[in-house]
Amino acid sequence: MTRSSLTTPPAGAAVPSPEAGGPEPGTTLGSHYSRCFGCGTEHPTGLHLAARTPDGATVEAEFTVGEAHQGAPRLAHGGVLAAAMDEVIGMSVYLFRKPYVTGRLETDYLLPVPVGTTLHLRAWCNGIVGRKAYLEAEGRIGAPDGPVAVRAAALFIEVDMAHFAEHGDVAAIAAEHHDYEVNP
Numbered sequence: 076m077t078r079s080s081l082t083t084p085p086a087g088a089a090v091p092s093p094e095a096g097g098p099e100p101g102t103t104l105g106s107h108y109s110r111c112f113g114c115g116t117e118h119p120t121g122l123h124l125a126a127r128t129p130d131g132a133t134v135e136a137e138f139t140v141g142e143a144h145q146g147a148p149r150l151a152h153g154g155v156l157a158a159a160m161d162e163v164i165g166m167s168v169y170l171f172r173k174p175y176v177t178g179r180l181e182t183d184y185l186l187p188v189p190v191g192t193t194l195h196l197r198a199w200c201n202g203i204v205g206r207k208a209y210l211e212a213e214g215r216i217g218a219p220d221g222p223v224a225v226r227a228a229a230l231f232i233e234v235d236m237a238h239f240a241e242h243g244d245v246a247a248i249a250a251e252h253h254d255y256e257v258n259p
């Protein structure tokens with residue numbers, strides 16, 4: 076992965092271990108919002124990622140490239156692939172049970188991804204320092220050990236629910252997603 080210093084954890088950054096009381100290995104992670112472009116089941120053209128954690132620390136999901144996701148004819152749009160990486164990374168940091176948002180996302184595109192391809196996505200955390208989480212993801216073609224088509228590195232920033240209340244529709248999140256306290 077070619078990455079900048081901004082997405083590289085500083086020396087000594089703690090790599091979190093699976094949280095006590097967090098999701099058990101094998102748990103399917105629900106969508107955080109039904110209309111989310113990345114994971115929403117009600118989004119008509121979204122990515123429909125349904126993620127699970129095999130070990131409580133990493134996240135896996137599959138994304139099948141559809142007609143709505145094209146850039147060049149019959150090939151996935153790079154921005155859509157970046158969205159898939161953003162979403163699976165967002166799901167991996169959600170394992171820590173705190174709200175985070177993407178601050179920076181860096182993406183390497185290694186292979187073209189034709190319509191109809193299933194990308195096998197995996198994301199994990201390389202360290203957390205204060206509010207900053209350093210994360211990484213990859214997308215492999217056709218199988219969990221298939222050729223790597225996309226790699227991403229990201230810096231996510233911890234926020235509180237006031238972020239969503241101030242800038243978005245916190246009631247819509249809270250109505251669907253009962254893990255977060257809206258007024259802690």
Ligand SMILES: CCCCCCCCCC(=O)SCCNC(=O)CCNC(=O)[C@H](O)C(C)(C)COP(=O)(O)OP(=O)(O)OC[C@H]1O[C@@H](n2cnc3c(N)ncnc32)[C@H](O)[C@@H]1OP(=O)(O)O
Pocket residue numbers: 081107161162165174175176177178179205206207230232234239248252255
């Ligand atoms: C309820 C669950 C919802 C889950 C949703 C998941 C969806 C999937 C993920 C997404 O797509 S989120 C949507 C896209 N992202 C955004 O809309 C975020 C927009 N940006 C912001 O709201 C603010 O810039 C942000 C909250 C990220 C930071 O603002 P703050 O005022 O809270 O913090 P500050 O600017 O002081 O930065 C905190 C630290 O992070 C660093 N930082 C922030 N943005 C950075 C950046 N872009 N690059 C590098 N470093 C960055 C910053 O330098 C600083 O480092 P230090 O603590 O060492 O001084």
